[in-house]
Amino acid sequence: MKKSNKLLKIPSRGRILISLVSLVLGFILAYSYSIAVENESERNTTSESFLEQTRYREELIEQKERNKELTEEINEKQQAIRDLEQSFAGSEKSVEALVEEAEKLRLLMGGIPSQGKGIVVSLEDGAYNPSQENPNDYIVHESHVFKVVNELKISGAEAISINGQRLRANSFIRCTGPVITIDGKTFPAPFTIEAVGDPAVLLASVQLGGGVLDQLTSDNIVVTVEEKGKITMPALRDEIS
Structure with a gap:
């Protein structure tokens, strides 16, 4: 198939x-x-x-x-x-205290004029004694000036000047022989230190027994202190102008 x-x-x-x-x-x-x-x-x-x-x-x-x-x-x-x-x-008193403190700082920096009662401290070289070996022991040095200035500041002086040169908070004082230099300016002796403040407090401070006055006298420095009814100090910027 x-x-x-x-x-x-x-x-x-x-x-x-x-x-x-x-x-x-x-x-x-x-x-x-x-x-x-x-x-x-x-x-x-x-x-x-x-x-x-x-x-x-x-x-x-x-x-x-x-x-x-x-x-x-x-x-x-x-x-x-x-x-x-x-x-x-x-607290208005707090505000017033702050304003007063600011005013004191301005016075201390010399930024504003100062005027008021105060005292004047004069420093002069002592009479030279030939029997002494070192005549520098009778000359006013910056250390003596510093003692007076610091005591016045501690006692509350609001403004201080030396021979008319107002001091600022960071003033530089240096002694060179018979003269001192204050912030670059030279001044001869005698040195007149003026301080604006409460005269009673300032006098008591420098005349305190064993204090500045006695120390300067023991260093043969002639010191005179007197109260003054009015002391005027211009602002430092005014002096510069």
């Missing part, structure tokens, strides 16, 4: 049906793939949006915390200002 070599022929109607099915399946596959890609994109977008929202939320929380800290700091500063205002308002 002979085998047939003829191929099975599919009717044309069947081929059309198969083509239609294939086309539909391809369309379905393409559409499904498109939907899947779109969903994946939406998921990625949603994830990024969520992360961004989370970051914004954290930044907002940080800003709120910082605003809270700044508000508390402002409240503390305002309270401190109110405390100061109440302190000044409730």
Whole structure:
């Protein structure tokens, strides 16, 4: 019996049906793939949006915390200002004391003129005794001047001058032989030291037993002290002008 070599022929109607099915399946596959890609994109977008929202939320929380800290700091500063205002308002004496202290500092620095009662202390070289070996023992030195000036300052003198040269808080005094240099200006003996302040207090201070006056006398310095009803000292800037 002979085998047939003829191929099975599919009717044309069947081929059309198969083509239609294939086309539909391809369309379905393409559409499904498109939907899947779109969903994946939406998921990625949603994830990024969520992360961004989370970051914004954290930044907002940080800003709120910082605003809270700044508000508390402002409240503390305002309270401190109110405390100061109440302190000044409730204590006029404190304000007056501060003003008075500032005035004293200006006088000490020589920034404003000074005028009032005071005392005058004069220092002169002692008479030379040939029997003594060292004539310098009879000369007024800067140490003697410093003793008087420091005692006057301690006693409350508001302004001091030497031979008309007003002293400032950081004045430099140096002795060179028979003369002294004060802030670059040279003055010969005798040295007249004027001090504005309460005369009774200043006199008692320099004349105290065993004090400045006795020490200078023991160093062979001729010292004279007198009270003065009015002493006037210009401001240092006026002298410069």
